Amino acid sequence: MNTDKTILLKNNKTLKLTNVVAIESTEYQDDENMLVQFVNHNSLKMVGPLVYYSSAFLDSDGEVSIVRRTMTQVGTLPTINSSHITTYSNIKVENCLFARFRGREEDLKYAFSKIELHAYENNIQLKGDSYTILLEGEEQGDIIADVFMETLSRGLNK
Known part of the structure; x- marks a missing residue:
């Protein structure tokens, strides 16, 4: 078993994507397979790699909705x-907290959790959305993933 468990955290990173095709849903469905089938x-x-976006917000009835x-x-x-x-020709998300x-x-x-704790300790307000990129799967279930969470303020880094 690989014991090299790490989470590297960085401030003020930018996520840039070009020529993006996306499937959006508010209910669970097999988005990944649907997207791959569409592409093929x-x-x-x-x-x-695939990019997974999620965001939570209050709808007009005051209920939490997940996109x-x-x-x-x-x-x-x-x-x-x-x-x-x-489709999106470009997606550029600036001022992100980033975790590898x-x-x-x-x-x-x-x-x-590490991003959220860092934001709390440094008075950084998060927008509430995230982008997760699974870079690779490794042996015995280990993965490498990048997580970007957009900030509304830069806290102590202003």
Whole structure:
């Protein structure tokens, strides 16, 4: 078993994505497979790993709603005629707290906790959304993942 468990934290990072195809959902569905099938069906070339976005907000009834997007970058941005698929020529998210996680997939929650604790200790307000990129799976369930969480303020780093 790999005992090299680490979470590297950095401030003020920028996430840049180009030619993005995304599936958005508020309910659980097999977004990953749907996105891969769409990419394959349209003869698109995936560039890089899948990106998982999530955000929570209060809807008009005061209920918490979760928005999830499964995204991938493609070589050429297609013309889309689908209510479930959205394209973005560029996504640029600045002023993020960033964590590079190495460890077991079920422990990925600690990367989010480390970002949240760092934000709390440094008076940094988080926007409430996150982007998770699973870079690679390793032996025995270990993974490397990047987590970006956008900030509304830069706390002590102003």
